[in-house]
Amino acid sequence: MVLTMLIHGSPDLGVRGAHPAKSASTGPLSATDWLKHGLSALAAGGPRALRADVLARELGVSRGSFYWHFHSLDDFHAQLLSFWTHIAVDKLIDQHERAGASPQARLKAIVLHAFTTDLRFERAMRAWSLEAERVAMALAEIDARRTAYLSRLLRAAGHHQRSAATRARLMYTAFVGFVVRPVMAHPDGEQLANSILSAVLKRTPTT
Numbered sequence: 001m002v003l004t005m006l007i008h009g010s011p012d013l014g015v016r017g018a019h020p021a022k023s024a025s026t027g028p029l030s031a032t033d034w035l036k037h038g039l040s041a042l043a044a045g046g047p048r049a050l051r052a053d054v055l056a057r058e059l060g061v062s063r064g065s066f067y068w069h070f071h072s073l074d075d076f077h078a079q080l081l082s083f084w085t086h087i088a089v090d091k092l093i094d095q096h097e098r099a100g101a102s103p104q105a106r107l108k109a110i111v112l113h114a115f116t117t118d119l120r121f122e123r124a125m126r127a128w129s130l131e132a133e134r135v136a137m138a139l140a141e142i143d144a145r146r147t148a149y150l151s152r153l154l155r156a157a158g159h160h161q162r163s164a165a166t167r168a169r170l171m172y173t174a175f176v177g178f179v180v181r182p183v184m185a186h187p188d189g190e191q192l193a194n195s196i197l198s199a200v201l202k203r204t205p206t207t
Contacts, residue, residue: 001109031069035083038076043120047128050077081138084125089145104155106118108197110150114175123180147172157201167200 037059037183041049049055052066059065063067090111096106100108147168154164174196178189 029059029065029069031079032083033059034066034069034076035080038080039084039121039124042080042128043124046124047131050080052076077132077134081135084121085138085142088122089142089149101151104201106187107150107153107157107201110153111171111175111197112190112193115178115189115196126176126180143172143176153196154200171196171200 034055037055038050041055041058045054050073052063056063056066070079092110096110099106099109101109104115125135125139129139150168150171151161151164154167155161159167174192178192
């Protein structure tokens with residue numbers, strides 16, 4: 001959420017800040033190495049940091065390595081969005097599904113994770129989406145899939161379809177607001193997550 005489902009820079013998602021430069025002695029860079037570094041570069045410097053020459057210089061290699069894996073910068077951007085979707089949706093949902101916990105327990109775990117994890121990558125993606133239609137479309141799909149998963153967990157926890165869909169949208173809207181809040185604002189993410197869970201999971205005779 002990845003809610004980072006909602007996700008982003010957390011160790012369990014496989015993205016750990018700036019990727020260390022590699023020399024030829026450590027072996028060639030893989031496409032995944034470039035994509036991980038691309039996320040870090042985006043978070044640190046915005047979309048303009050996603051240039052082959054800049055990324056290659058930071059990684060200590062030639063641009064030839066970049067073009068070995070990617071046909072063009074546009075291809076790199078497309079693969080970066082796919083990579084982010086895998087991290088921010090597929091991988092996180094799979095982790096929670098394999099945990100075998102109850103729907104309510106999975107919902108609590110994913111919301112707490114969303115509001116307490118490192119959101120630099122999520123924030124960077126949302127900023128990028130404001131100037132790139134392809135990114136905006138990819139992010140819209142991610143948002144829809146995340147919200148649908150929250151709704152599914154709420155239905156499994158006992159809420160009827162309409163109530164689950166409404167509550168899922170409210171939870172996700174709160175998450176997005178938390179992501180795009182001013183950087184100088186430092187609300188207690190865990191406290192906020194628990195307040196949201198308390199309100200959303202509360203059932204009434206009509207829900």
